[in-house]
Amino acid sequence: MTKTREATTASAKRTRLTAPVRRQYILDAALDEFSISGFEGATVERIARKAGITKAGFYAHFTSKEALFEALLDTIMLPIAIDDAWELSSEGTLESAVDSFLDILYGDSKTTRRLTIMRLLIVESGRNPLRVQQWYQQTYRPYIQKRQRALESYLRQYTSHTALTPGQIALAFSPAVLAMFWQMIIGGESAASEIAAIKASHREIMLRLLSTD
Template sequence: MRTQRQRLPPTVRTGQILDAALQEFSAAGYEGARMEDIALRAGLSKGGLYAHFSSKEQVFRALLERHLTPARLDARAIVEASASVRQLAERLVDHLYASLANPAMIVTMRLLLAESARVPHLARRWRQETADAHLADIASLLALARERGLCEGGVAARHPELLLSPVVHAIVMAILASADEPFDLAARRDAHMALICGLL
């Protein structure tokens, strides 16, 4: 007797599909991944997969949105809750490192970097909608912090990307590390906080 597939809420099923897609894209690359293989990993028929996603590109875009779209920075709330540069740096670093502990984020970033030449429009969209927006949030935070007298208009005010550089370095090193290599996120976080205090 044939067993009937369990009907799951769409959000749960979408999560399963994206988990399967991340495995399939990581194993086969964007070009090599096929919708039927993603469906198989997710325990669905190909038609079941197409009920949720109309194309491989749409699945890839959903993966980027799921793992590489951190919450927007609430610059005003961070500045208002900070009485010193150190507190400002702590809150900013807490926000920046929130997603780094998620291994799926590192795997997805590796995938984006590896496949950006094949899907340049998706890489460009991610940069514009996520990376550039995050940078604008940090610039806004610095402007508000200067208004409150928490920091000066130094090099970080002119180049807010410098405050993101240690995160970018941490991501690159995590991508290059093997599974058995230790990755001391806490030490990197502390060093990043000290750097921000120095720059501000």
């Protein structure tokens, strides 16, 4: 956390912050601390200090460091905006739905928070694969299954398709994962052309997958 943010937090403590604002301060501090120290090395004391609160204040929002870690993953890895990606108006088209879906996926893949949490997941999956697997099975997998149902609902309404296979729903997301890795490894303008090419190919794949022609 930067000194500017710490000063802002200290100043904000003189006013009465809402619970959501305090919770976001804790999540921001946790992302910083986990990224530096890893899950095992991070401490509640340091996270609370970075968030500008007491240890007791931390436990008013999260029951444990484990609960905080899961909440951090949920906040960043489960974008709520995707829920609306396939809700078209009466004038909506397949192309506009695909473009909306891809704009969310690829826009999110460039955010610093998203890239940071992906790096953290990769590291923690090596250190403690059970913790990451548990989060995947209990939280992320149901989220992906919900995305599949949203796509299927769209298809029933706007196309003659009736269902997507698990392999097809994976295909709907996997190119964006590749783009994210390019951004993580190369970054900046060097990765921009590669990611643009991946997104264009992804769009073509999605249109072919969902088209009734």
